[in-house]
Amino acid sequence: MHGSWPPKNLLLASKRIHGEAYDGFRATTAFEVQPLTPNDACWRLDQSLESTYEALVMSNHLYHVRNLRVRVDVARFSMGRQFMHFQRVNTQVCTFSEMGLKVCVQRLVPLAEGLCEVSKLGATRLKVVEIEWVDDFPDDVREVDLRVRKNVLKPFASLEVQVRIKKLVMTEKGRQRLMTMMAQVLQSANGNA
Secondary structure: OEOOOOOHHHHHHOHHHHHHHHHHHHHHOEEEOOOEOOOOHHHOOOOOOOOOOHHHHOOOOHHHOOEEEEEEEEOOEEEEEEEEEEOOEEEEEEEEEEOOHHHHHHHHHHHHHHHHHHHHHHOOOOOEEEEEEEEOOOOOOOHHHHHHHHHHHHHHHOOOOEEEEEEEEOOHHHHHHHHHHHHHHHHHHHHHO
């Protein structure tokens, strides 16, 4: 949550003032959801048996969300867990595996689609989606690489809300080309909203 709670004295004054204070709070607060990351599911924050973002559908608060923030990690490394047997001890070990851009995007697209589907179903008051994009592939900015990255943004473009890049973290080398591609995809999306 990125915002400040309304003062308690307003919440306790009356039902009408309580409702107005909460309405103002929801209108000015960005709610952040779990990041889209290529890491194994065991490293995601949602440890329920349900798929990522499925538990979000059951939230009583999703209906009221107007500003949603999500971080997209286009990461070179994926974290996972592996059970290892050491002398007299079985333990879990954190493993890192390097992957290419295409594999990373293949892992991110279903998460983006799931989040957008949940948003369409439950966040009916949603007005803005802010994306914080962290990209670990500054050398992969050829046209084919940019088309691959577009697949992560396409589900957000299908939302009938304003979608914008809040922050782009990437070395200067490929930053401008990536920013131009994102602006084109999101401009077409925002034109539909």
